[in-house]
Amino acid sequence: MFQIIRKQEMAKGSIIRFDITAPKIASKAKAGQFVIVRINETGERIPLTVADKDEFAGTITLVFQVVGKTTALMRSLKEGDLIRDVVGPLGKAADVEKIGTVVMVGGGTGVAILHHVTKAFKEVGNYVIGIIGAKEKDLIILEDEMRAMCDELIVTTDDGSWGERGFVTQPLQKYLGERYDIKLCYAIGPIIMMKNVCNLTKKYKLPTMVSLNPVMIDGTGMCGGCRVTVDNKTQFCCVDGPDFDGHLVDFDELEKRNSIYMKDEKDSLLFSIR
Amino acid sequence: MFEQDIKYLKFKTYLNTYCPHCRNTFNVEKKDSKSLDFKAIYKGQEIDLRLSPFLDVFDVEASVPIAEGDMVEDFLCPRCKKSLISQEVPCGECGSPVAELIIAVYSKLIPFYVCMRHKCKWHGLTKADENKIKLKIPRQEMPEQDQKLRVANYGEVPYGFTSELAALEAGRCLQCKNPKCVDGCPVNIDIPNFVRLIADEKFDEAAKKIKERNILPAICGRVCPQESQCEQLCILGLRDKPVAIGNLERFVADFERKMDLVRVPSIKTRLNKKIAIVGSGPAGLTVAADLQQLGYQVTIYEALHETGGVLVYGIPEFRLPKSIVSFEIDYLKKLGVRFELNHVIGRTITIDELLEHFSAVFIGVGAGLPTFMNIENESLGNVFSSNEYLTRMNLMKAYKFPEYDTPKPRGNKVVVIGGGNVAMDSARTAIRTGSSEVTIVYRRSRQELPARHEEVRHAEEEGIKFMLLTNPVKYIGNDQKMLKGMECIRMKLGEPDASGRRRPVAIDGSNFILETDLAVVAIGTGPNPVIFQTTPDLKRNKWGYLEVNPETMETSKEFVYAGGDIVTGSATVILAMGAGRIAANAIHKKLSEAA
Numbered sequence: 118m119f120q121i122i123r124k125q126e127m128a129k130g131s132i133i134r135f136d137i138t139a140p141k142i143a144s145k146a147k148a149g150q151f152v153i154v155r156i157n158e159t160g161e162r163i164p165l166t167v168a169d170k171d172e173f174a175g176t177i178t179l180v181f182q183v184v185g186k187t188t189a190l191m192r193s194l195k196e197g198d199l200i201r202d203v204v205g206p207l208g209k210a211a212d213v214e215k216i217g218t219v220v221m222v223g224g225g226t227g228v229a230i231l232h233h234v235t236k237a238f239k240e241v242g243n244y245v246i247g248i249i250g251a252k253e254k255d256l257i258i259l260e261d262e263m264r265a266m267c268d269e270l271i272v273t274t275d276d277g278s279w280g281e282r283g284f285v286t287q288p289l290q291k292y293l294g295e296r297y298d299i300k301l302c303y304a305i306g307p308i309i310m311m312k313n314v315c316n317l318t319k320k321y322k323l324p325t326m327v328s329l330n331p332v333m334i335d336g337t338g339m340c341g342g343c344r345v346t347v348d349n350k351t352q353f354c355c356v357d358g359p360d361f362d363g364h365l366v367d368f369d370e371l372e373k374r375n376s377i378y379m380k381d382e383k384d385s386l387l388f389s390i391r
Numbered sequence: 392m393f394e395q396d397i398k399y400l401k402f403k404t405y406l407n408t409y410c411p412h413c414r415n416t417f418n419v420e421k422k423d424s425k426s427l428d429f430k431a432i433y434k435g436q437e438i439d440l441r442l443s444p445f446l447d448v449f450d451v452e453a454s455v456p457i458a459e460g461d462m463v464e465d466f467l468c469p470r471c472k473k474s475l476i477s478q479e480v481p482c483g484e485c486g487s488p489v490a491e492l493i494i495a496v497y498s499k500l501i502p503f504y505v506c507m508r509h510k511c512k513w514h515g516l517t518k519a520d521e522n523k524i525k526l527k528i529p530r531q532e533m534p535e536q537d538q539k540l541r542v543a544n545y546g547e548v549p550y551g552f553t554s555e556l557a558a559l560e561a562g563r564c565l566q567c568k569n570p571k572c573v574d575g576c577p578v579n580i581d582i583p584n585f586v587r588l589i590a591d592e593k594f595d596e597a598a599k600k601i602k603e604r605n606i607l608p609a610i611c612g613r614v615c616p617q618e619s620q621c622e623q624l625c626i627l628g629l630r631d632k633p634v635a636i637g638n639l640e641r642f643v644a645d646f647e648r649k650m651d652l653v654r655v656p657s658i659k660t661r662l663n664k665k666i667a668i669v670g671s672g673p674a675g676l677t678v679a680a681d682l683q684q685l686g687y688q689v690t691i692y693e694a695l696h697e698t699g700g701v702l703v704y705g706i707p708e709f710r711l712p713k714s715i716v717s718f719e720i721d722y723l724k725k726l727g728v729r730f731e732l733n734h735v736i737g738r739t740i741t742i743d744e745l746l747e748h749f750s751a752v753f754i755g756v757g758a759g760l761p762t763f764m765n766i767e768n769e770s771l772g773n774v775f776s777s778n779e780y781l782t783r784m785n786l787m788k789a790y791k792f793p794e795y796d797t798p799k800p801r802g803n804k805v806v807v808i809g810g811g812n813v814a815m816d817s818a819r820t821a822i823r824t825g826s827s828e829v830t831i832v833y834r835r836s837r838q839e840l841p842a843r844h845e846e847v848r849h850a851e852e853e854g855i856k857f858m859l860l861t862n863p864v865k866y867i868g869n870d871q872k873m874l875k876g877m878e879c880i881r882m883k884l885g886e887p888d889a890s891g892r893r894r895p896v897a898i899d900g901s902n903f904i905l906e907t908d909l910a911v912v913a914i915g916t917g918p919n920p921v922i923f924q925t926t927p928d929l930k931r932n933k934w935g936y937l938e939v940n941p942e943t944m945e946t947s948k949e950f951v952y953a954g955g956d957i958v959t960g961s962a963t964v965i966l967a968m969g970a971g972r973i974a975a976n977a978i979h980k981k982l983s984e985a986a
Contacts, residue, residue, distance in 0.1 A: 141739050155696055161787060161796040162696075186796055202696040204733040209924075334787065334797070337694050337735055338919045339704075339759040340779035346770055351763060356920055370770055373872035377772040381798030388793035 118199040122176060128256040132182050132226055133192050134168070140175030142167075142205050148237035149211030149230075149328060149360050152177065153336040155202040156190055163187050164333045164343075166359070167206060168229040169236070177203075180229030180258070185382045207336045208359045211326070213237040216300040218244040220292060221267070222285050222314050224306025225251055230328055231305040232259050232266075238303075239266045246299070247271070248288050250310075254279035286313050293321045301326070304363060308372045315363035327363035329354050331371060332378065346370055409493040411502070413471035417442075417492070426452075429490075430472065432465035433457060440466070442505070457509045466490035466507070482506040530632040531560040538852045542822050545708045545790055548849055552642040554594065561589035563627060564634045571624035572636060577969035580604045582621055582636055589639055598647035601640060606680045606722075607673065607968065609648060609715050612641025614706060614812075615965045616843045648718060655725040660686040664982055667692065667749040669736040669922070672700025673964045674755030674955030676719070677971030678978070679728045685979055688727070690749070692734040697786060700757055702964070704786040705778070707816050709823070710846075713785075737922040742929070742951060751950045751978045754937065755971065758956035760917040764808070767865035769912075772873040774866055775800060777813045777913035784820050802909020805829045806877055808863055809913035810839070811961075815846040817911040818855045829855045830905070834862040834882050834895040860884070860895065864902060866910065877905045916961050936960055943977035944970055952978060 123136035142152060151166040169178035183192050194200070211234050219238050223231035228249045239245050247267035251257045252275045264270045271288040272280030281288060285306075292299065302325040304314040311327045318325040331343040331354050338356035345354050346367040352358065408417045408427050417427040429440040433455060440463070441452040457463065466475040477491035482504075489504040533549040533556075535541075541548055552560065564586040572582040580601055588597035601608045617623075617637035625633030647653055666682050668675040671693040679689045697703050699716045724730065734740060736756075745752050761776030763769050780800060783789040787797035805821040807814050810833035822829045831850070833840065836859050840847055851857070860882040867876040881901035884893035918935045930938045930947035937946055937953045944952045954970030956962055 141734075145739060159788075159795045161798075202733050204694065204696070204735060204739070206738055207735065334779060334782055335695060335704075337759070337921055339761070340782050341761040341763065341776035342779040344763075344770055351765065351770065353760075356924075367770075370872065374770065374772055377873070378798045381792070385793045385796055385798065 118201060119203045121194055121196055121198050121200065124194070124196045127180075127258045128251070130183075130192070131256070132180060132229075132258055133188075134229070135179045135181075135191070135194075136171075136176045137179060137200065137203060138175055139177050139203050139205075142203065143170045143172050143175050143177050146170045146177055146206040147210030148213060148233040150206035150208050151336070151359060152179070152203050152205030153207060153333065154179070154187075154191075154200060156187060156194070156200050158201065160190070160201070161187055162202075162334055162336065164207070164330065164336055164355070164359075166230040166233070166328065166330075168233050170233075180226060182226040186385045189386070204336065208355055209357070211237060211303075211328075211360050213241055215241045215243055218246065218296070218298045219301045219303065220246040220248065220289065220299050222289055222302060222304040222306070222310075223247075223249045223263075224285055224310040225256065226258070227306030227310070227328070228257075228259050228263065231303065232262055234303055234305070234328075235263065235266050244268050246292060248273070248285045248292075250274065250280075250285040250306075252276065284313070285310060286317050289314065290317060293318070293323065299323060302363075303327075308368055308375070311363060311366075312368040315366070315368075319364050325363040326360050327366060328359050329361060329366065329371060330359070330375075332375060345374075407494065408503075410468040410471060410473070411475065411491055411493045412473040413468060414493070415468065415470040417469070428469055429475075430467040430469045431463050432467070433461075433463050435464070437467075451509060459510045461509050462487060463507045463509060466505070476507070477504060480504050482508065482511060485511050487511065530563070530635055531556045531638075533638055538854075541709070542853050545823060547712050548709055549638075551645055552638055554592070554642075554646070557589050557594075557639055557642040558592050560635050561586045561639055564590065565627055567626050571626060572621040572634075575621040575624040576604075577620070577965045578604045578972055580621075580640075585643065586634065586636070586639060589643060594643050594646045595650075595652050598643040598652070601643060605640075605965075605968065606677060607719050607964075608640050609644035610673070610702060610711060610719065611965050611968070612637050612639075612644055613711050613715075614963075615640075616812075616963055618844050620965070648715075653722060655722065656684065658684060658686055658727065662686040662688075662982075664688070664750040665690065665748065666978065667745045667752045669742075669745075669752065669754045670694075670700055670756040670955075670957075671698040671720070671730065672702065672755055672757050672955060672967065674757075674967035674971040674974075675700070675753065676723060677968040678753045678755065678952075678954070678975045679723055680726065681972060681975035682978060683723070683726045683728050685975075687750075687979075687982075688729075690729040690731060691723075692731045692736050692740070692745075694733070694735040694756075695786065696732055698730055698732065700755075704782045705813065705816070707781065707785055707820050708790075709819065710816065735921060737925045742922065742926040742948070746950060750982055751952060753971075753974055753978070754922065754946070754951065754953040754957060755955045755967065756919060756922060756957050757967075758916040758936070758961050759919045761912070762915045762917055763912055764863065764914065766863060768868055769866060771866050771868040772871070773800065773802060773909045774874055775909070775911050777807075777809070777817045777911050778916065780817055780911045781813070781820065790820075790824065799824060800909060801826070802907070803827050804907045805909045805911070806832055806905060806907040807911045807913055808832050809915070810835065811841045811913065811915070812843055812846055814911075814913035815842045815850045817913050819846075819850055819853055821909070821911070822853050822855060826909070830858050830907075831855060832858045832861050832863060832877075832879065832905070834860065835892065836860055836884060839892050858905075862895065862897065863910075867904070874908055874910055875906070877907050877910060878902055879905050916956075918957060918960075934960060942973075943981070944974035945977060945981075950981075 120138045125134040146167045165179045168180040247270040250273035305328045333343045334340045336355045343354040348365040427442040431440040439454040475490040487508045570583045585597045585600040622633040665688045668691045683689045761778040788795040789797040789799040792799040805826045807818040864878045869875045881898045882895040885896040888894040952974040955967035
């Protein structure tokens with residue numbers, strides 16, 4: 118059993134942050150790795166990326182958007198409540214090294230994961246440019262934390278209610294046109310955003326890493342449910358990823374595979390409401 | 392001379408006994424016991440005779456005392472008063488005439504003969520005849536759930552032997568002086584002795600006899616491929632079907648559990664040494680039980696949220712009820728074995744870290760990485776690895792969706808690729824989800840099907856179709872990237888390959904499209920890379936499995952042992968247990984010597 122010691126609602130309650138006591142995971146987790154969470158006996162196993170950790174307090178931070186039954190149930194949990202299973206850290210850690218200037222692009226809940234990777238890139242001494250975006254002002258998360266870590270930060274909203282109006286690709290294009298010293302791009306967010314970022318950076322031949330979020334069950338390489346096509350080869354996101362070279366990922370396939378259970382998700386929610 | 396059905400007589404029970412003429416019963420209830428009443432002519436006088444319900448001729452009561460060795464002149468039915476004397480059959484012991492009765496066993500009516508000489512040992516059969524008849528007893532089948540009903544539920548299919556059937560089946564064993572069956576068992580269970588104990592109806596002792604060598608008989612009795620192990624070598628199998636050793640093993644284990652006869656042995660010595668076991672599947676459980684009983688403190692690390700490994704995520708409920716697995720795990724807990732769930736070794740803790748705290752580490756993580764065929768469109772929606780399909784259904788209990796949150800994969804026309812036990816499990820699970828058609832596609836012919844015969848038979852009974860000598864070429868998706876069909880090619884068998892099986896060869900131009908909306912790929916598994924990513928100094932063979940010393944199961948890293956599928960590749964539960972036994976002995980030896 119794993120206790121929630123802190124709960125914070127972000128983005129009008131649609132994004133939640135949990136700090137969970139899990140000392141063994143906290144001592145191991147690196148940026149980019151994830152955990153599998155099962156909240157109760159009848160629950161499903163869902164992957165959540167470790168957004169941050171505190172080795173000394175023995176806690177890990179999980180940030181999730183309420184999208185389905187499990188996340189809706191998680192929102193109803195309070196500080197002090199117990200989560201049945203948390204297993205990890207899983208997946209390969211992000212490949213962090215000092216390479217000069219990097220640009221970190223995040224959208225929606227992806228900013229939570231990006232924030233952990235950004236921290237790692239900053240700590241080893243890179244010059245970090247951050248671009249984060251969301252639909253509207255209230256859905257922007259972790260802006261202050263990102264601002265503290267990034268040497269430059271641009272915020273965009275689709276409706277222009279905060280920061281620049283438009284998508285994250287617009288300031289990114291501007292940077293790519295102006296600066297030639299950017300060595301790496303990290304893009305984490307909705308599939309469509311990662312796809313667009315990759316299409317853009319491909320033109321500038323800028324290496325781009327993305328963090329994928331397919332449907333998973335065990336998260337240890339056992340089921341193959343999380344398979345993604347990278348460079349025309351089948352890869353298991355849970356053991357070969359979750360970070361991949363964005364220029365080689367088949368995003369369309371990922372999007373389709375992630376929507377297989379939409380109807381079941383609805384049935385499941387309806388069942389629990391009844 | 393005797394009907395084949397006389398076999399039932401070996402077996403002692405309360406029999407219903409009838410007159411062969413009027414078919415009235417001889418059975419009467421007395422205050423303290425049941426017995427059989429007759430009329431008899433003794434020294435010209437009609438007397439009452441009373442036989443014990445076992446038709447034991449030593450136990451005769453009569454209204455007039457009969458001297459030992461005296462002949463009774465006639466046996467009469469008390470109802471129809473007709474003589475019961477048989478003209479054809481003399482007594483097998485003394486040659487005297489005998490009385491013929493009809494007894495009913497399992498709703499069958501068979502003749503039974505009682506010697507007219509009082510206290511003659513003979514009743515029914517001579518010893519020589521008995522042995523001849525042993526060969527005539529057909530192999531007993533376990534009662535099973537009806538074929539039509541069982542496809543609508545997830546309950547276990549065979550009900551298991553009753554104690555009567557078990558004793559009858561055990562009675563078939565020839566008790567060979569030089570038993571071959573034991574050699575066929577990877578853990579060398581003393582098969583003839585446990586079978587004899589069942590024949591003597593000492594079920595409790597039989598269970599203890601098995602447990603000397605095998606801690607999980609309830610599981611092995613259900614999932615071992617006996618037909619290629621102990622039963623393959625059974626001498627009786629040369630002339631007839633072999634003794635149903637597996638079903639008997641299952642029976643005694645179930646008997647012991649249901650009768651609450653399982654006792655946890657007290658551990659006499661306590662060694663101040665700790666052992667870590669990675670993976671709570673069959674190999675790990677065996678090592679844990681053996682070492683814990685020797686006095687070590689054993690901790691099992693399990694990556695999933697439930698213990699049992701393949702026994703819980705792979706094998707479906709209808710083949711191995713999960714309550715049995717949890718019962719066996721509870722037994723280990725009572726022994727003092729500790730379980731740590733949600734620990735992925737290699738990630739949460741590494742092997743090197745374990746070695747800092749434990750005297751030895753045993754790796755029994757199985758071969759959990761699913762293999763795909765790498766054909767076109769394999770990533771379409773509704774193409775599953777058997778691991779994913781079965782993990783969803785079994786471990787995550789998706790068959791109870793939406794009561795359980797994990798969605799249940801459903802298809803109308805399901806195709807399962809492969810011919811092993813996992814393929815059968817997947818197909819039989821699919822038919823239980825209400826699919827209208829389930830087809831197994833296998834590239835070789837029926838003879839090469841690697842699954843247990845019982846699984847193939849059950850699958851056929853449940854209406855699963857077998858498309859043999861067929862291999863998928865590619866999957867076809869619709870515009871939603873969901874599966875809608877599979878292109879297949881017909882195969883023929885060519886020359887034998889390295890495994891001795893004839894190699895399947897594609898027949899050019901025989902391609903055809905099979906309509907399907909859910910495919911399960913059950914073509915085997917490979918080694919999971921997680922442990923090796925953080926422990927690079929573990930030596931692996933060319934297939935990626937762990938290299939061990941076969942005598943001790945020790946890996947290239949000192950004090951690290953391994954066994955089960957992670958060494959051999961996908962194999963059976965019992966082979967994993969056999970490897971676990973070897974490793975446990977070697978660990979004990981090494982640590983004792985070190986001390």
